[in-house]
Structures are given as C-alpha cells and as structure tokens.
Amino acid sequence: MDPRNTNDVKKTSILDPYKSYIKARMEEGYLNAVVLFDEIKAQGYPGQIRLLRSFMEPLRPVVSTKATLRYETASGKQACLIGKTLCMSCYYLIKQTLFNR
Template sequence: MRKYLNRKIAPEPQKRPGRKSKLDPYKPYILKKLNESPYTAARLYREIKEMGFEGGETIVKDFIKEVRPKEGLSVVLSYDL
C-alpha cells in the first residue's frame, strides 16, 4: 500500500485476460444451424447438450439473441469467435 501512496501518479490499470465461455466450442455449430433455418434457442440448447455442452440454456439464448438476424435479414453472416 505504501508504494502507491508514495507515487505522484496513479498506476495504470492492468487488463485482465478474457474468460473463455463454455459455449465457445459450440458457437460455430450454432451459427451453422441458424444459417440453415430459424431454429429456436431451446432446440439448439438440446442439440448441443446432447453433444456434451455443460452450460445453461440462458447462455445459449443470450448468444442467439446477439447473433440472430434482425428483422429483414435472413442470414447470420459472421461472428467474431
């Protein structure tokens, strides 16, 4: 604590490394399925659950809400993984 009190300027905050999501390995599959047809989040959750996904349905719903095409668009083009 003393080393910070003796400084004339505050130390720069350090960035934390990004956390990996349990959903990361399944995102390409979800995007592929969304490009094929307008699947529901619940259905995609059940499919990836059978593939070994151990997360909850909410993370799947949130991801799909983020990448699902807005009104008037029919294809999910890309997503930064």
C-alpha cells in the same frame, strides 16, 4: 500482459466449443434456442440455456413487421370469410339485408 488490465485477457466460455455449430444451424434457419440447446446438450454441453440465448440474440436476423392497412366499410358492404366459409355474423347480416328490404 498486465494482469490488472482485464481487457488483455480473453475470457473463455463453456459455449466456445459449440459456437461454430450454433452459428451454422442459425444460418440454416434454426433460430429456436430450445431446439439448439437440446442439440448441443446431446453433444455434451454442460451449461444453461441462458448463456445460449445471450449468445444467439445478437446473431438473430432483424425481423421487421409489415404495417396492416385497416379500413372500415359500411355495414353490409363487405363480408368476412373464415377459410372458404362465410362467418355466421356476416351470413345473417347479408341474409337480413337482401331478403328483408
């Protein structure tokens, strides 16, 4: 091994003893770095959260967001519901449209 060639040297990390635990927790769905940091800190991890986050980032699943289809309707043709309650703006619009013809 040539000491001048840094590619031959495998760098060790203070995170190495915790990597298998972190991977297992991530496979279980725990993707919050703060939560995992607290767990490995309790196990004796002496490092910072930055190192944990940089390790976790390439292991995170790719999340693709769905595009939202937006459309416009004529006034009074569609009402919005908040929970199971008609919002007040739509209530007054419907009331005015139905009763003030």
